[in-house]
Amino acid sequence: MNEILRRERQWLPLDPPRGHRATIGGIIATNDSGPRRHRYGAPRDLIIGIELALVDGRTAKAGGRVVKNVAGYDLSKLMCGSFGTLAIVTSATFKLAPVAPFSQTVVATVSDLRKLSDLALAIAAAPVGPTAVEVQSPPHRLLVRFETTEGAAAAQTTIVRDLCIAHGATVSAISGQADVDAWRAHESRIFSASGTVVKIAVLPTHVGDMLASVQRLTAGAAVECDIAGRAALGIVVVRLGGDAGAHAGIIEDLRRDAGARAGSVVVLSGSADVIGAAGRFGAIGDAAPLMRAVKARFDPNRMLNVGLAPWA
Secondary structure: OHHHHHHHOEEOOOOOOOHHHOOHHHHHHHOOOOOOHHHHOOHHHHEEEEEEEOOOOOEEEEEOOOOOOOOOOOHHHHHOOOOOOOOEEEEEEEOOEEOOOEEEEEEEEOOOHHHHHHHHHHHHHOOOOOOEEEEEEOOOEEEEEEEEOHHHHHHHHHHHHHHHHHOOOEEEEEEHHHHHHHHHHHHHHHHOOOOEEEEEEOOHHHHHHHHHHHHHHHHHOOOOEEEEEEHHHOEEEEEEOOOHHHHHHHHHHHHHHHHOOOOEEEEEEOOHHHHHHHOOOOOOHHHHHHHHHHHHHHOOOOOOOOOOOOOO
16 A cells, blocks of 8 residues: 555555554554654554444444544544454545655664663653654664654754763664665564564653563573564563563563553463463453443444453
C-alpha cells in the first residue's frame, strides 16, 4: 500500500516489526507499531474510520474520511488492540503523512543502560522533532532519527549531538544506505532470532529502572538478552535467549517490577511452554469486568478468538 501512496509523496507512517508480512487488519487488531511511534503514534492514533463485520452478519461503520466527524463511541479505536475478539475489520481509513525527502540518524553510545534512559528523556524535552528515539542494547546505544529536509535534519542533529556529548556519550551521525542498514539491523536484533520476546510498558521516567531489572534478572539467570524500544515513550521490547526454562521466572519478576510502577509486561512471542507457564498478558486488574462486558456485547456467543486474550 505504501508503495502506491509514495507515488503521491504520501505514506501511512506505521512501521511494525516484520511489516512486510503484516496486513492492515492485523496491524489494527494488534495495535502494533515500531520506532516511528515516537512521532506518529500507534494505529489507534492514525485511524479515523472503520467498517466491521459483526458476528450476527450485520456490518457497522464508524468515523469516516475526515478527522472531526466522530459522534458517540469511537469504534475505530476500540478495535485497535482487540486481537479480533470483537468483530472482523473489513475496511479502515487512516490519516496519512508526507514522505520525508531525507533521513539522518544520530547514534549515541553510553557506558550503562540507565544513562540511555536519562539521555532519551533529555532528548524528548529538547527543541527537536525526531521520528524515532530508540534504545538498543548490547551495546548500549540510542538511535535518534530525523526524517525531514536535509537542512532541518542537520540543525537538529547538532542540537542532539551537543546534548549527547554533555551526557558523556560517544556520538556519530549516519545517513543514506548506512542509515537504512542501521534501522534494518535494529529490527532484526529482536525479531529475527529465536527466543522469547516480551514488551514492557511503563512511564518513560521508569524505563531506567526496568532496564536495570532486565539486566539484573537476565544476568542472574545466565540468560542472554537483546533490548530495543521507544525509550522516550516507556515501551521496551526484550528478547530472551539461552535457557528457555528460566524465561517464565524472569517474566514473572519483570511483571512484579512493572506492576509496582503501574506498568505491564506482555509476551509477544515464545514457545508454548513459556507462554503456558507465564501467560501471555499477565493480570489485567480491575479493567477485566469492563473488557468482558464489551466482549459480551459484541460477541455474546464467544465465537471470535476465544481464549486468545483475558477478556475473550
